[in-house]
Amino acid sequence: MKILSASQIREADAYTIQQEPIKSIDLMERAASRFFQRFVEKFSSEKPILVVCGPGNNGGDGLAIARLLYWHKFQVKVMVPSPTKKTSDDFRTNYQRLPSGIVVLYPDDILQSPQQLDTVLVIDALFGTGLSRAIEGELAQIIQVINASSAYVVSVDIPSGLSSDSDSESDRIMQADETFTFEAPKRAFLLPETHAYCGRWEIIPIDLSKACIEAMECTHFLSTEQVIRGLLRNRSPFQHKGDFGRALLMAGAKQTLGAAVLAAKACLRSGVGLLRVHIPKDASSILNVTIPEAMTWEDPQADCLSQLPDTEAYQAIGIGPGIGQAKETEKLLLQVIQQYRGPLVIDADGLNLLAKQKDGLALLPPGTILTPHLKEFSRLAKKETFGFKRLDALQEMAQKYQLSIVLKGAYSAVALADGSLHFNTTGNPGMATAGSGDVLTGIILALLAQGYSSDQAARLGTYLHGLAGDCAAAELGQEALIASDIISHLPHAFKMLTSASNHI
Ligand SMILES: NC(=O)C1=CN([C@@H]2O[C@H](COP(=O)(O)OP(=O)(O)OC[C@H]3O[C@@H](n4cnc5c(N)ncnc54)[C@H](O)[C@@H]3O)[C@@H](O)[C@H]2O)[C@@H](O)CC1
Ligand SMILES: [K+]
Known part of the structure; x- marks a missing residue:
């Protein structure tokens, strides 16, 4: 609209x-x-x-x-x-x-x-x-x-x-x-x-x-249910897991493995065919037990991510949840950006590491998705802006560097490379809780791996994330809501989008 x-x-x-x-x-x-x-x-x-x-x-x-x-x-x-x-x-x-x-x-x-x-x-x-x-x-x-x-x-x-x-x-x-x-x-x-x-x-x-x-x-649009339904693809009975893409999630450090778990679960609940999680050494068993559906790749380092796995087999990479800001991880992020040619979604410390570079945004391949909250966005823009000036800065950044940027918050604003801005209509204040952003990264990664374009994945992922949060809040209330509840309500969100309409 x-x-x-x-x-x-x-x-x-x-x-x-x-x-x-x-x-x-x-x-x-x-x-x-x-x-x-x-x-x-x-x-x-x-x-x-x-x-x-x-x-x-x-x-x-x-x-x-x-x-x-x-x-x-x-x-x-x-x-x-x-x-x-x-x-x-x-x-x-x-x-x-x-x-x-x-x-x-x-x-x-x-x-x-x-x-x-x-x-x-x-x-x-x-x-x-x-x-x-x-x-x-x-x-x-x-x-x-x-x-x-x-x-x-x-x-x-x-x-x-x-x-x-x-x-x-x-x-x-x-x-x-x-x-x-x-x-x-x-x-x-x-x-x-x-x-x-x-x-x-x-x-x-x-x-x-x-x-x-x-x-x-x-240039300004509201992502209504009708628009978003138009983005979601139907599955045919003859499709198999190879058709839904292989995703690589690079997430977690010693103290923040939970972020990797949340993003990985969300990715699996969002229709990916196969998921491998690149995590610090010795964390495989934790991940294998908590998420048996995911495969892992262990980094040689126990504290942080440091080494680039073979990325060729993957249709999309997500990097950032819980990775920390170690020097080795910074080097790894730059390697991913410079060497990987498939679609990328970058979040959390991935964004903070990017913001540390002199002209980090210019290094990103066109079509990359960034998912900053307000503070991360200011760091990336290297200045703090408010109100309509912030929206202008967001539009300019997406257009100049040919990115899809999800500025998270109420009515998350998704800025696309063509200069358009799409305001999300789902979500609630209960979702302002630890790990909620990791869930969004997982959802978007799954959509990218399934072949959605970065424009589509950014808008559809943001909408689904909010809708799952709304389903969770309807059942549990906003106060008690935790990020895992958003994941457990993703099936309802998908079902709502594929069944009869009842949202604006
Ligand atoms: N035919 C139309 O154009 C329609 C207009 N509609 C209504 O008309 C509204 C717009 O009407 P107007 O364009 O007359 O504008 P407003 O009623 O918003 O403002 C009245 C006029 O006051 C003056 N003004 C602006 N800022 C002022 C200020 N701070 N202090 C003192 N005076 C100020 C301006 O000359 C302005 O045109 C819409 O918001 C809507 O409610 C609706 O009736 C639908 C149809
Ligand atoms: K009024």
Whole structure:
């Protein structure tokens, strides 16, 4: 699914108005009534509602929503900007359409007795995607008092004050509990710095022109279930284990064999035909006992990995989980990068060792997958960035070095060599636990060995990892979740993706 920028949404609005054709005020009515329909599914008419409206079309939506709620017996008041403020045409039309039974307040009425906010549900229609600067004056104060109150807030399209696709200039941003957004998700919903402003968000379709949206060039996408299902291949009854690839996992050091075990188990649970694990000397018996399905190759060193095995027989290599940062291991990583010609996934200390090199990224074969978390990404980029600037840096890195990079976190962002960014939609905070990254490496390695391209393996692997984590959390709760639970729920995740649809 495409994630449109504010200007692309404006373009799609204008195109729809012209081509459908539909008047702007009628498109606003459609948006308001779709919002209303979803709102009444979720909220009862018992709690009084205050719709706070700004001067533009987001405020116009708010007025139309207030009218629909009033007609359906909700107790509604609206707040509009002071009469001296300039308003949009569609705002004024909807203001005129407001039933006389609806009480109209001005910002001062609320600022003088903010305690009234504690008893209402607020529908936030102050500013939408037309925001062009930080909010000031009376409406900024309104945001502050609403945020300080105990009112439940449902934002129309986007929390007011939040910039949809650039870093927000101020902290005068509505803190929503829920956001009903029109037609397409907004980028700010997906960033660690801003996603919390939106609360739970969902898309309200308003039937903007499909042809227009399809024709739009887009760099940001949401990895929905439908998209991911399209990536997953069916197995034919005549395929045998040789068809599902041989993978080599280089993982573990003396104190961190657990990382090797987790990555190896995850790899085996993700459909690989055959797996060999390169581990430090004397660790074979541990691995053979814990994972009888895996074969091993013992390094001559007992503390760390130091020697390159014969890599020819393998369709993919994964390196990094628990390998530590010994000099010998650093040399080994560089040998792998320079000599192996198949697809590679590098994680954890593999990334840290890479970041130590002068221009380590330039050494990587095109198509390599990196799976950094935020700190590892900063090390690789050799600078710390935040918000939209971090996303830019991520896109640039993937494009410049022709890599697939999974920036891990909520809505993990997968940057591809073609410059596109794909935000993952599965996963939960319970997965922020030791070993979770090792599991992801194992899954991606299995997919690469099975012949998925690095673009596909990065997106599909990230989605499956999150989905398995969601299945685990549904059964066990987020607090108790450990990395092994993600592995044990991988079969459910695969089954969900190959059976009937029930995700966004
Ligand atoms: N026909 C359309 O274009 C549709 C628009 N819709 C709604 O319209 C919204 C966009 O409406 P607008 O473009 O009117 O913009 P907004 O309602 O977001 O903002 C209103 C106007 O205020 C001004 N402004 C921007 N930042 C400001 C600030 N910090 N302080 C004071 N004034 C500021 C700008 O001139 C802006 O156009 C969407 O978010 C959505 O809710 C929906 O009704 C669907 C259809
Ligand atoms: K809003």
